[in-house]
Amino acid sequence: MKNLWSDAGARTAVTRYAKDGANEDLALRVYTTRLLGGEPRLVLHGGGNTSVKTSARDVSGKTVDVLCVKGSGWDMGAIEPQGLPAVRLEPLRELLGLKTLSDEDMVNAQRCNLLDSASPNPSVETLLHAFLPHKFIDHTHANAVLALTDQPDGEAICRDVYGDEMGYVPYIMPGFALAKEAFRVYRETPDVKGLVLLKHGIFTFGDSAKEAYAGMVRMVSRAEKHIRKGARGKTFAIAKLPKKIAAVAQIAPVLRGLIAMPKGDGCHDRFILEFRTNRALRGFVDGREIKRYACQGTATPDHVIRTKQKPLIVPAPTAGKPDAFVRAAAKALEAYVNEYRAYFARNNKGRKVKKKELDPIPRVILVPGVGLFGVGGSAKAARIAADLAETNVNVIEDAESMSRFEAIPEPDVFEIEHWSLEQAKLGRGGEKPLSRHVALVTGGGSGIGAATARAFAAQGAEVAVLDLDGDAAKNAAASFGGLGVGCDVTDPKAVRAAFDAVCEAYGGLDIVVSNAGAAWQGRIGEVDDATLRKSFELNFWAHQTVSQNAVRIMKEQGTGGCLLFNTSKQAINPGPDFGPYGLAKAATLFLMRQYALDHGRDGIRANAVNADRIRSGLLTGAMIKSRSKARGLSVEDYMAGNLLGLEVSSDDVAKAFLDLALSPKTTAAVLTVDGGNIAATLR
Numbered sequence: 315m316k317n318l319w320s321d322a323g324a325r326t327a328v329t330r331y332a333k334d335g336a337n338e339d340l341a342l343r344v345y346t347t348r349l350l351g352g353e354p355r356l357v358l359h360g361g362g363n364t365s366v367k368t369s370a371r372d373v374s375g376k377t378v379d380v381l382c383v384k385g386s387g388w389d390m391g392a393i394e395p396q397g398l399p400a401v402r403l404e405p406l407r408e409l410l411g412l413k414t415l416s417d418e419d420m421v422n423a424q425r426c427n428l429l430d431s432a433s434p435n436p437s438v439e440t441l442l443h444a445f446l447p448h449k450f451i452d453h454t455h456a457n458a459v460l461a462l463t464d465q466p467d468g469e470a471i472c473r474d475v476y477g478d479e480m481g482y483v484p485y486i487m488p489g490f491a492l493a494k495e496a497f498r499v500y501r502e503t504p505d506v507k508g509l510v511l512l513k514h515g516i517f518t519f520g521d522s523a524k525e526a527y528a529g530m531v532r533m534v535s536r537a538e539k540h541i542r543k544g545a546r547g548k549t550f551a552i553a554k555l556p557k558k559i560a561a562v563a564q565i566a567p568v569l570r571g572l573i574a575m576p577k578g579d580g581c582h583d584r585f586i587l588e589f590r591t592n593r594a595l596r597g598f599v600d601g602r603e604i605k606r607y608a609c610q611g612t613a614t615p616d617h618v619i620r621t622k623q624k625p626l627i628v629p630a631p632t633a634g635k636p637d638a639f640v641r642a643a644a645k646a647l648e649a650y651v652n653e654y655r656a657y658f659a660r661n662n663k664g665r666k667v668k669k670k671e672l673d674p675i676p677r678v679i680l681v682p683g684v685g686l687f688g689v690g691g692s693a694k695a696a697r698i699a700a701d702l703a704e705t706n707v708n709v710i711e712d713a714e715s716m717s718r719f720e721a722i723p724e725p726d727v728f729e730i731e732h733w734s735l736e737q738a739k740l741g742r743g744g745e746k747p748l749s750r751h752v753a754l755v756t757g758g759g760s761g762i763g764a765a766t767a768r769a770f771a772a773q774g775a776e777v778a779v780l781d782l783d784g785d786a787a788k789n790a791a792a793s794f795g796g797l798g799v800g801c802d803v804t805d806p807k808a809v810r811a812a813f814d815a816v817c818e819a820y821g822g823l824d825i826v827v828s829n830a831g832a833a834w835q836g837r838i839g840e841v842d843d844a845t846l847r848k849s850f851e852l853n854f855w856a857h858q859t860v861s862q863n864a865v866r867i868m869k870e871q872g873t874g875g876c877l878l879f880n881t882s883k884q885a886i887n888p889g890p891d892f893g894p895y896g897l898a899k900a901a902t903l904f905l906m907r908q909y910a911l912d913h914g915r916d917g918i919r920a921n922a923v924n925a926d927r928i929r930s931g932l933l934t935g936a937m938i939k940s941r942s943k944a945r946g947l948s949v950e951d952y953m954a955g956n957l958l959g960l961e962v963s964s965d966d967v968a969k970a971f972l973d974l975a976l977s978p979k980t981t982a983a984v985l986t987v988d989g990g991n992i993a994a995t996l997r
C-alpha cells in the first residue's frame with residue numbers, strides 16, 4: 315500500500331480549510347482522513363473513523379480542549395471539517411471511571427458535549443478515541459488486517475506479523491466496553507504504535523497527522539506482505555457447473571421478483587439489484603465449498619447491516635431451462651428466509667429487551683457460474699451491498715489462501731445487526747412514492763420523454779433513458795444519475811439489447827413509458843405507402859416491441875407492472891393531412907387497451923396520455939408555425955388555443971404519466987393533457 319502523503323497537499327489543505335474556519339489540526343485531520351477514505355482496501359462506505367485532539371472556542375469565548383471525531387453519516391473519502399464535529403474532551407474522559415454505560419447514555423453524553431448542537435452524532439467509536447491519549451488517531455477496517463485476524467488463530471498470526479509494536483484487543487462490540495478494553499490494552503503496553511481489534515480492524519496513532527497515517531499504511535502493508543508470502547496459490551476448488559449458463563439479464567428479473575415482498579394491497583416491496591462479476595468473484599462463487607466459506611459472516615462486523623450475515627446462494631442457472639431455475643431459486647430463498655427467522659428467534663430468546671425483527675430478504679445473492687448481486691432499496695444501497703460483498707470475497711479469499719476464514723460468532727453478529735445505533739444509519743424515512751421501482755422511458759433524450767424521466771427520478775425511481783441519440787440519452791440520464799442507452803426502438807434486436815442492459819443495471823423493470831414517436835404528414839388519398847409504413851414502424855410497431863419486452867420481464871418478476879403510452883390527440887380527433895401520424899397513433903391507443911385487457915391478469919396496467927400542442931414536444935418549431943398560420947393565429951395564441959387558455963408544457967405531460975403510474979387501480983385509461991379541446995374529448 316502506497317503512502318500518499320505530500321507536504322504540498324497538506325499545505326493546500328491547511329489554506330483551503332482555514333477558509334471554513336478550521337485550524338491547522340483539523341485541516342490536516344481532514345486531509346489524511348480523505349487519503350484513508352479514498353482507498354477502498356482501507357475504508358468502505360462509512361466504515362472507519364478518525365479523530366484529532368485540539369482546542370476550540372466555545373460560545374463564551376473560552377478556549378476548551380475538544381475531540382474532533384468523525385460524525386455518523388459522513389464518508390471519509392469526501393469528508394469536510396463539519397464532518398468531524400467537536401466534542402468537549404474532558405467530560406468524555408471522565409466516563410472512563412464508570413463501570414458500565416448504556417448505548418443510550420453514551421450517545422446522550424456525546425451529544426450533550428458537542429460545541430455545535432446541529433452536528434451529526436459523533437461516531438459510535440468516539441470514546442475509544444477519547445480515552446487514548448494520542449493527538450491523531452486513525453481507524454480503518456483494512457482488508458489485509460482482517461484477512462489476518464479473521465482466522466481461527468488470528469491473534470497469533472497478528473502477533474507474528476507485528477510483535478510488540480501493536481496491542482491486541484479481543485473482539486467486543488463497539489461502544490463503551492470496547493473503548494475501556496482498548497484503553498486497558500494500551501495502558502499495559504504504552505509503547506505500541508497502534509491496536510489490532512481482532513475480527514474488526516486496526517487503529518494507529520501519532521503526534522501528527524502524518525505519523526498516524528504513515529503508521530496505518532506501514533502496518534497494512536506488512537499484513538499485505540504476509541498474505542502474499544503465505545498464499546498457497548489457487549484458493550478454491552471449482553464445482554462442476556452446467557455447460558451453458560443463462561444470461562444475467564434472464565436471471566436477474568427472476569431473482570428480483572422472488573425477493574419482492576407482497577404488501578397485502580396488491581403492491582410489492584421491491585428491491586434493486588446491482589450485478590458484479592470478475593475473475594476473483596467467479597473463483598469464489600464457482601467454488602465447491604461455497605456454502606462453508608461464504609456463509610460464515612462478514613469480514614468486519616458493521617458490514618452486517620448492509621449485507622446480512624449470510625448471502626443467498628442459488629443453484630447455477632442452465633441456459634434454456636428458465637423454469638428449473640425459478641423453482642430452484644425459489645426453494646433456496648424459502649430455506650434462506652426460514653433460516654433467517656430461526657436465527658432471529660434463537661438469538662432473541664430470553665432477552666429482557668426484545669429486538670425488532672428485520673425483513674428476512676438477503677442483501678447479497680451468489681450465483682455460481684455467473685457472479686453476485688447486491689440487493690438494496692435503491693440503486694445506491696444495492697451498490698453499497700455489492701461493494702461490501704466484493705470486499706468480503708477478497709478478505710475471505712486471502713484468509714483461505716493461508717488457513718481458514720472465521721468471522722465473529724453468531725450471537726455477536728446478531729447484536730450488531732440489531733443494534734439501534736447501526737440500524738439508525740439505514741431507515742426508510744427518505745423513501746419516495748417510486749423508490750424501489752425501475753422505470754424506462756423511450757425517446758427520453760429530449761422533450762416530453764426527458765421531462766417524464768426527470769419527473770419519475772424525482773419521485774425516487776431508478777430511471778433508464780432510451781433514445782435514438784445515444785448521447786442525448788446519456789446526458790438526460792446523467793442529470794439524475796440514471797442509465798442512458800442509445801436505442802432505435804424500431805429495431806427489435808436493439809430493443810432487446812436495451813432491455814437486457816436495464817435488467818443488468820437494476821435487476822428488472824416496473825414501469826415503461828413508451829414515448830418515442832414522430833409526426834409524419836400527408837393527405838391520405840395521395841400519400842405514398844412508404845411514409846405511412848414509416849410512421850407505423852415508429853408510432854405503432856415500436857410501441858408493440860417495447861411493450862412485449864416489458865411484459866416478458868414483468869412476467870418473469872411476477873410483481874405486475876405499468877405500461878404507459880404516449881398517444882396523441884390525433885388518435886381521437888384527426889387533423890387535416892395528419893393521417894400517417896394519426897392512424898398509427900389510433901392503433902397504439904387500441905394497443906394500450908389490448909394490453910390492459912390481456913395482461914390485467916398478470917397485474918400489468920396499461921394507460922395512455924393524450925397530449926396536444928406541447929411546446930418542445932413532437933412538433934418542430936416549423937410545424938407549429940405552419941399550423942398556427944393555417945388557422946390565422948399567432949404562435950402564442952395557437953399554443954394556448956384551448957378551453958383554459960393555458961399553454962401546455964412537457965412537464966404537464968410528464969405529470970400525467972406520473973399520476974397514472976401512481977394510480978394502482980387504474981388501467982385502460984386515457985388521460986388528456988391539452989388545456990381542453992372539446993373536439994378531442996373521449997366519449
Ligand code: ZN
Binds near residue numbers: 455
Ligand atoms: Zn470500526
